[in-house]
Amino acid sequence: MKKSICALSLAAVTSVSMFAGCNSGTQDYSTQYKNTFNVNDRVIYNNGTVLIDITDPDKPSFPCLAEEKSETSDSPIPGSENITKAFTLDCKRSIINGNEAISGELSNYTQIYHYDLSDTTNVKRTILYDEGSWVGPVKAKLGSSYSEEDIKEISDYMKYRSSDWSDGGDGYIYFDHSCGNEHFNSYKKLNYIVGRFSKDGKGMEIMNDITACSIALKDGYIYYADSGYTLDGKENYSADKGRMGIYKVKTDGTDKQKLADIAPYSNLTDSELWTRAVGRLEIVNNDLYYIAENNSEDTYLYKLSLSGGQPQQVITESVSDYYVDTASGTIYYQDGQMYCNSASGNTFYSMSIATGEKKALFTKLSAQTGVNWMSVAGDYLYISDRNRFKAWKTITKGENVESDDPSGQRFNLKTGEMEYLECYTEVEKEVDILGVEKIKSVGPMNMNWKKYIGRPVENGVTIYV
Numbered sequence: 001m002k003k004s005i006c007a008l009s010l011a012a013v014t015s016v017s018m019f020a021g022c023n024s025g026t027q028d029y030s031t032q033y034k035n036t037f038n039v040n041d042r043v044i045y046n047n048g049t050v051l052i053d054i055t056d057p058d059k060p061s062f063p064c065l066a067e068e069k070s071e072t073s074d075s076p077i078p079g080s081e082n083i084t085k086a087f088t089l090d091c092k093r094s095i096i097n098g099n100e101a102i103s104g105e106l107s108n109y110t111q112i113y114h115y116d117l118s119d120t121t122n123v124k125r126t127i128l129y130d131e132g133s134w135v136g137p138v139k140a141k142l143g144s145s146y147s148e149e150d151i152k153e154i155s156d157y158m159k160y161r162s163s164d165w166s167d168g169g170d171g172y173i174y175f176d177h178s179c180g181n182e183h184f185n186s187y188k189k190l191n192y193i194v195g196r197f198s199k200d201g202k203g204m205e206i207m208n209d210i211t212a213c214s215i216a217l218k219d220g221y222i223y224y225a226d227s228g229y230t231l232d233g234k235e236n237y238s239a240d241k242g243r244m245g246i247y248k249v250k251t252d253g254t255d256k257q258k259l260a261d262i263a264p265y266s267n268l269t270d271s272e273l274w275t276r277a278v279g280r281l282e283i284v285n286n287d288l289y290y291i292a293e294n295n296s297e298d299t300y301l302y303k304l305s306l307s308g309g310q311p312q313q314v315i316t317e318s319v320s321d322y323y324v325d326t327a328s329g330t331i332y333y334q335d336g337q338m339y340c341n342s343a344s345g346n347t348f349y350s351m352s353i354a355t356g357e358k359k360a361l362f363t364k365l366s367a368q369t370g371v372n373w374m375s376v377a378g379d380y381l382y383i384s385d386r387n388r389f390k391a392w393k394t395i396t397k398g399e400n401v402e403s404d405d406p407s408g409q410r411f412n413l414k415t416g417e418m419e420y421l422e423c424y425t426e427v428e429k430e431v432d433i434l435g436v437e438k439i440k441s442v443g444p445m446n447m448n449w450k451k452y453i454g455r456p457v458e459n460g461v462t463i464y465v
Helices: 137-139 148-155
Strands: 037-039 042-046 051-052 089-095 101-103 106-115 122-127 162-168 172-177 194-198 204-207 217-218 221-226 231-232 236-239 243-251 258-262 278-284 287-293 297-304 319-325 331-335 347-352 358-363 373-377 379-381 392-397 409-413 419-429 437-451 455-457 462-464
Touching: 037 373, 042 089, 089 162, 162 217, 217 278, 221 278, 221 287, 278 319, 287 319, 297 319, 319 373, 331 373
Parallel strands: 358 462, 392 419
Antiparallel strands: 037 042, 042 051, 089 101, 101 106, 106 122, 162 172, 172 194, 194 204, 217 221, 221 243, 231 236, 243 258, 278 287, 287 297, 319 331, 331 347, 347 358, 373 379, 379 409, 409 419, 419 437, 455 462
């Protein structure tokens, strides 16, 4: 078993808190494993770190924060108003619904912001939580089994691994806390809890008696996979085989139902079973899609009716990431293995849901390039990569713009061409009387889609370098 495969489950907790007395609502706010959104009359693309307006797909632009449209100083640099304060959002920890966005910033997960997207040219931002504001509300909700140190660690969870965010449609954002390998041993008691924080900034709650992996919500129910993770005391963890399975439970903690079994490994010990990878849960119509690892360590895409039954394997090859486009009846997916809810494959495919016909689309830029999310808007499949894509870059006037440092990427589903987003502003520099180089002026923001020059490989798939 590869130890790099994260434990995509949640630790059992003994908090007395339940999500009681809330209005669960009836809207479908399942986990948003996508990167393009309809916001009022605009279409917004999240490249993994920033929001980009693609309403006109050939004329991208940045939404602007109302209070941070420009960088100013006592002596403003001419043209500095051209530098837009773009949204530094992490696509894995953000929610965009209707005319609002809620997200942490990439540099500090303990800060959670609310963005009013009613006017994308004048977006208003308010802070919901910062590092200090978590502790009091959390402490009030937790049982006596949590120490002051535990409370502090829970308030710090945003710094590391709150995985899936889902809008419950009831005034709360729901999350699971799957801490990665680098922090696992430091957060044993708090690993894999399920909780929610209120959208009005009033605090966070932890759900008791639930261990879950990648969560999805619909009609007041949390759907999740329990791989049996159990913490025995403070240091030892094992797997409860009888608890392993796909479940649903109401957001108030009632009506817990097991929908399907997850067969355990036959050749692993109890202490290793919890590392079985199950993640990327997504509700599409009346089905729950998810990726699960089999005994060979490959990860496959499955589909399960929301009413339960026998899971069906959707794609025969190993899958690391996917997107179901209901409009065209197509599943877009990436091969490889899923590690910690991130993609590791190289080649992207499309498959007709009706016929099962598959088509290889392209091979990504390199084996090391990560792809976080993808989704379709218009004629394009947009790709997010929070580790590679920039907001924009500043170059000295006359410099060349390099294509290997893009601000986004999209694949034309009609022509089969790959494009990257070139986004930059030029600055003119001068040397003062002391010999210090300074910026003299800032040029306008340039945002243009450019075609990658790819080279075909033997099986007809184009690789982009």
